[in-house]
Amino acid sequence: MNYFSSNFKLGILGGGQLGKMMLSDTRKFDIQTYVLDPSDEAPCKIACDKFIKGDLMDFETVYNFGKLVDVLTFEIELVNLEALLRLEDEGLKVYPSPKTLKLIQNKGIQKDFYASNEIPTANYQRFTDLKSLVVAIIESKIKLPFVWKCTEFGYDGNGVKVIREVSDLDNLANVECIAEDMIPFKNELAVIVCRSPSGEIKTYPVVEMEFHPEANQVEYVICPARIDAKVAEKARIIALNVSKKFNHVGLLAVEMFQTDDDEIIVNEVAPRPHNSGHYSIEASYTSQFENHLRAILDLPLGNTESKVAGIMVNLVGAEGFSGNVVYENIEKILAWNGVTPHIYGKKQTRPFRKMGHVTIVNSNIVEARRIAENVKNTIRVISQQ
Amino acid sequence: MNYFSSNFKLGILGGGQLGKMMLSDTRKFDIQTYVLDPSDEAPCKIACDKFIKGDLMDFETVYNFGKLVDVLTFEIELVNLEALLRLEDEGLKVYPSPKTLKLIQNKGIQKDFYASNEIPTANYQRFTDLKSLVVAIIESKIKLPFVWKCTEFGYDGNGVKVIREVSDLDNLANVECIAEDMIPFKNELAVIVCRSPSGEIKTYPVVEMEFHPEANQVEYVICPARIDAKVAEKARIIALNVSKKFNHVGLLAVEMFQTDDDEIIVNEVAPRPHNSGHYSIEASYTSQFENHLRAILDLPLGNTESKVAGIMVNLVGAEGFSGNVVYENIEKILAWNGVTPHIYGKKQTRPFRKMGHVTIVNSNIVEARRIAENVKNTIRVISQQ
Numbered sequence: 001m002n003y004f005s006s007n008f009k010l011g012i013l014g015g016g017q018l019g020k021m022m023l024s025d026t027r028k029f030d031i032q033t034y035v036l037d038p039s040d041e042a043p044c045k046i047a048c049d050k051f052i053k054g055d056l057m058d059f060e061t062v063y064n065f066g067k068l069v070d071v072l073t074f075e076i077e078l079v080n081l082e083a084l085l086r087l088e089d090e091g092l093k094v095y096p097s098p099k100t101l102k103l104i105q106n107k108g109i110q111k112d113f114y115a116s117n118e119i120p121t122a123n124y125q126r127f128t129d130l131k132s133l134v135v136a137i138i139e140s141k142i143k144l145p146f147v148w149k150c151t152e153f154g155y156d157g158n159g160v161k162v163i164r165e166v167s168d169l170d171n172l173a174n175v176e177c178i179a180e181d182m183i184p185f186k187n188e189l190a191v192i193v194c195r196s197p198s199g200e201i202k203t204y205p206v207v208e209m210e211f212h213p214e215a216n217q218v219e220y221v222i223c224p225a226r227i228d229a230k231v232a233e234k235a236r237i238i239a240l241n242v243s244k245k246f247n248h249v250g251l252l253a254v255e256m257f258q259t260d261d262d263e264i265i266v267n268e269v270a271p272r273p274h275n276s277g278h279y280s281i282e283a284s285y286t287s288q289f290e291n292h293l294r295a296i297l298d299l300p301l302g303n304t305e306s307k308v309a310g311i312m313v314n315l316v317g318a319e320g321f322s323g324n325v326v327y328e329n330i331e332k333i334l335a336w337n338g339v340t341p342h343i344y345g346k347k348q349t350r351p352f353r354k355m356g357h358v359t360i361v362n363s364n365i366v367e368a369r370r371i372a373e374n375v376k377n378t379i380r381v382i383s384q385q
Numbered sequence: 386m387n388y389f390s391s392n393f394k395l396g397i398l399g400g401g402q403l404g405k406m407m408l409s410d411t412r413k414f415d416i417q418t419y420v421l422d423p424s425d426e427a428p429c430k431i432a433c434d435k436f437i438k439g440d441l442m443d444f445e446t447v448y449n450f451g452k453l454v455d456v457l458t459f460e461i462e463l464v465n466l467e468a469l470l471r472l473e474d475e476g477l478k479v480y481p482s483p484k485t486l487k488l489i490q491n492k493g494i495q496k497d498f499y500a501s502n503e504i505p506t507a508n509y510q511r512f513t514d515l516k517s518l519v520v521a522i523i524e525s526k527i528k529l530p531f532v533w534k535c536t537e538f539g540y541d542g543n544g545v546k547v548i549r550e551v552s553d554l555d556n557l558a559n560v561e562c563i564a565e566d567m568i569p570f571k572n573e574l575a576v577i578v579c580r581s582p583s584g585e586i587k588t589y590p591v592v593e594m595e596f597h598p599e600a601n602q603v604e605y606v607i608c609p610a611r612i613d614a615k616v617a618e619k620a621r622i623i624a625l626n627v628s629k630k631f632n633h634v635g636l637l638a639v640e641m642f643q644t645d646d647d648e649i650i651v652n653e654v655a656p657r658p659h660n661s662g663h664y665s666i667e668a669s670y671t672s673q674f675e676n677h678l679r680a681i682l683d684l685p686l687g688n689t690e691s692k693v694a695g696i697m698v699n700l701v702g703a704e705g706f707s708g709n710v711v712y713e714n715i716e717k718i719l720a721w722n723g724v725t726p727h728i729y730g731k732k733q734t735r736p737f738r739k740m741g742h743v744t745i746v747n748s749n750i751v752e753a754r755r756i757a758e759n760v761k762n763t764i765r766v767i768s769q770q
Contacts, residue, residue: 004712004728024409027432030730047412047432285723285746300720307692307746327389335685338670343389345415361670361692 003297005030009049010297011069013056014076015042017344017354018273018289021281022075023047025290031297036065043345059083066092073250073296075272077105078153095197095249095296096271103246104271108151108178117245120238120265122257123181126151130174137166147180148172183265185257189225190276191239192288193252194304196295203239204288204304206232207276209255220372221312223279226365227258235264242266251292253277275314275357282340282359283310308338309365311372315341315356315381317349323383325349327356333375338362341379355381388682390415394434395682396454398441399461400427402729402739403658403674406666407460408432410675416682421450428730444468451477458635458681460657462490463538480582480634480681481656488631489656493536493563502630505623505650507642508566511536515559522551532565533557568650570642574610575661576624578637579676582683588624589673589689591617592661594640605757606697608664611750612643620649627651636677638662660699660742667725667744668695693723694750696757700726700741700766702734708768710734712741718760723747726764740766 001008010026012019015037023044026033035048038055045051050068054061056076062083066072071093072084084098103113114121125142127133136142144166150159150173162182163169188211192204208225209218225232239254246252246269253274255267277288286294286302294301315327324347333339338361346355358375362368386393395411397404400422408429411418420433423440430436435453439446441461447468451457456478457469469483488498499506510527512518521527529551535544535558547567548554573596577589593610594603610617624639631637631654638659640652662673671679671687679686700712709732718724723746731740743760747753 002711004715004726005710005730005732020412023432024412027405027409027730028725028727030728043415046434047408049431286725290725294719299716302719302725303722307748325390326387330389331684334679334687337688340413340671340675340687341389342413343415345390345412347390363692 001297003029003031006032008032009034009069010293011036011065011072012044012048013062013065013072013074013079015039015044015048015051016075017043017356018075019044020047020344021278021342022273022289022292025287025293028290029293031293034065034069036062041347056080063087066094071095071296073292074101077101077271081105093296096252097247097249100246100248101271104269106151106176107149107268108176110268111178111180113245114266119242119245120263121267122147122183122265124178126176126178128176130169130172130177133177133179134166134169136179142179145182147182149178149180151176151178183257183259185259186262187225187227187258188267189227189235189256189258189264190221190274191236191254191256192274192277193239193243193248193254194288194291194295194301195243195248195250195252196301197249197298200301201240201243202291202301202304203236204277204280204284205306206235207279209276218275218312218314219376221276221279222365222369223283223306223310224365228262231258231262231264238264238266242269246271250295251277251288275312278342278357279310279312279359279361281342282338282361283308308361308363309368311360311365311368313358313360313372313376314354315343315358315379317351317353317355317381319351321381321383322350323348325355326382326384328380328382329378333358333379336371336374338368339371339375349381349383386682388414388416391417393417394419394454395678396421396450396457397429397433398447398450398457398459398464400424400429400433400436401460402428402741403460404429405432405729406663406727407658407674407677410672410678413675414678416678419450419454421447426732441465448472451479456480456681458677459486462486462656466490478681481637482632482634485631485633486656489654491536491561492534492653493561495653496563496565498630499651504627504630505648506652507532507568507650509563511561511563513561515554515557515562518562518564519551519554521564527564530567532567534563534565536561536563568642568644570644571647572610572612572643573652574612574620574641574643574649575606575659576621576639576641577659577662577673578624578628578633578639579673579680579686579689580628580633580635580637581680581686582634585686586625586628587676587686587689588621589662589665589669590691591620592664594661603660603697603699604761606661606664607750607754608668608691608695609750613647616643616647616649623649623651627654631656635680636662636673660697663727663742664695664697664744664746666727667723667746668693693746693748694753696745696750696753698743698745698757698761699739700728700743700764702736702738702740702766704736706766706768707735708733710740711767711769713765713767714763718743718764721756721759723753724756724760734766734768
């Protein structure tokens with residue numbers, strides 16, 4: 001198959017920042033891309049060959065979009081699964097497979113999959129709705145504290161809450177959910193696995209994540225994780241195993257906890273390029289986005305090792321600011337060594353909205369971490385006064 | 386000035402591969418770009434905010450385009466100089482300045498500039514046309530062999546010819562030209578200098594170039610050049626001096642010869658991102674394209690040092706093939722360590738047409754050179770049968 005400067009068409013469901021960063025590699029390879037997204041202001045709008053505005057959850061819209069392309073992928077899990085299953089049945093190459101997506105899209109099903117495949121994960125119980133969860137608490141079939149997660153449509157902290165007392169359940173949506181044991185952990189880790197249809201498989205180094213306490217969004221991603229090599233290798237093996245069990249094609253980001261006694265348990269996975277891999281654009285021999293393309297097109301996978309240490313800082317909208325975005329002090333951080341801002345192109349900021357990220361690369365990880373902290377304390381995503 | 390996700394507009398004259406690679410950084414920063422190019426199939430067509438089709442040499446077209454933007458730059462020297470001078474007089478920021486471009490656009494004027502500024506360069510004589518050059522030979526005011534260069538519109542070997550006997554002049558265009566002494570040299574070197582309006586200045590490492598004997602196009606660019614450190618520093622100092630003398634803003638690629646006795650003489654310059662800096666996308670902390678943007682927007686310049694060794698191989702159309710392009714064996718080279726193809730997006734190939742390049746990065750330059758040779762001997766730019 002000739003992908004390069006040819007009539008081949010890659011379809012991408014979702015036109016957000018992940019798609020936008022993928023497009024920089026489809027442009028590099030001159031691979032034609034069609035993008036479907038509901039928003040006129042999608043970050044992907046201008047660097048694809050064809051942008052189609054439409055609802056990603058609508059069967060007809062997704063099905064008809066799939067009919068226009070030769071290979072179909074997605075940059076967001078919230079897409080119409082039935083349409084993808086139909087397209088795959090009709091012979092379209094859909095990567096990752098909707099059969100895999102089906103196991104991941106619903107966190108209850110995802111947890112059941114781990115359990116049945118002996119993948120280490122926190123104990124949990126599934127509930128069809130909030131009421132039955134409350135009943136379980138009253139009947140003390142479940143103990144406080146625990147982590148409540150809605151099984152679908154959760155994203156970046158929405159749909160996840162620590163429940164310490166019953167009143168914490170107030171104002172939660174009455175939806176299907178799981179109650180997960182709270183696991184005391186030292187570190188949150190992630191490993192991105194890349195796998196092609198012909199079975200070639202590679203892992204990126206284990207990264208270490210720090211989350212913002214309120215927004216529950218990643219604040220720093222540090223590559224490589226500053227952990228014991230044995231623990232890192234354990235995490236890598238588990239991630240490889242998860243990818244194989246899912247028979248996954250493309251990128252699979254495996255988020256894990258390192259417990260106090262150095263056990264590794266799987267938290268959840270994302271079947272796409274992931275925030276924990278953004279550092280790879282500057283730090284790795286082959287970025288996660290290029291490797292996702294290589295994988296779904298069944299091309300040889302690129303080198304996942306790092307050239308230098310990489311640290312990523314998310315740029316989220318500052319509290320108290322909404323409206324036309326301004327990146328305050330961006331010219332200051334540009335003066336520092338190895339600092340690269342990525343601006344996603346969202347014109348409007350609001351508190352905690354993901355507006356971009358900054359990568360800091362350095363041959364010395366301690367120096368990179370120092371600069372990253374300065375970056376975090378200097379740049380602010382605010383709005384025009 | 387707020388450039389990021391704002392109403393600011395950067396204008397780029399020329400929509401070729403240099404512009405295309407620049408757009409990947411304007412996209413990264415979400416800086417709005419307008420591009421002017423005569424071709425409907427320009428590589429820049431889809432990743433800019435607005436593409437305007439028009440003649441780069443036409444005064445009205447360039448002038449009117451300049452009126453639409455806040456800062457104007459170019460990715461090719463063959464643009465209407467009068468329009469740029471007018472726009473600059475009227476207060477538009479045009480970088481590099483047309484006053485600088487005027488000194489560079491005509492190779493005769495460029496050589497005079499070196500002479501009057503004591504910048505080492507090969508001896509030369511200027512001629513208004515081919516006839517007067519022939520007369521000078523007959524009157525033995527000039528000795529064979531020498532290098533003939535037309536003063537304008539030369540590009541990638543067109544417009545340059547070694548004259549060993551008078552008959553070599555047959556079929557040369559009857560245009561303004563220079564006759565330059567042939568200098569025996571060990572190496573062709575280049576240094577890319579980056580300078581901002583406020584005078585911040587940085588140089589990329591000295592690179593070493595190998596040319597294709599017939600096409601006179603660069604075959605390998607090797608960074609860092611495998612030369613003595615003293616010679617490299619001498620080349621760097623001369624390049625810095627050239628940039629300052631031109632009072633240049635943006636990127637200036639300075640091509641030089643290392644003579645047999647290790648003197649450095651300037652061959653010619655290009656006031657834009659340059660083929661000799663493509664390796665920087667993968668090998669440098671900050672690519673030449675990002676630093677060109679930083680410079681012309683008067684933002685702090687990025688680190689020009691390398692993370693790893695980088696070697697670039699040009700992808701030019703194979704002899705005997707014209708038509709719809711096919712990149713034969715590209716899947717083979719993708720399997721090798723640190724290999725990144727860049728496909729410019731030209732649908733039609735023809736002999737020696739620049740269709741793309743491949744960057745090979747490695748912590749070991751010897752290994753990089755070995756892989757680069759394999760890449761060169763494996764991938765072929767041919768046409769569909």
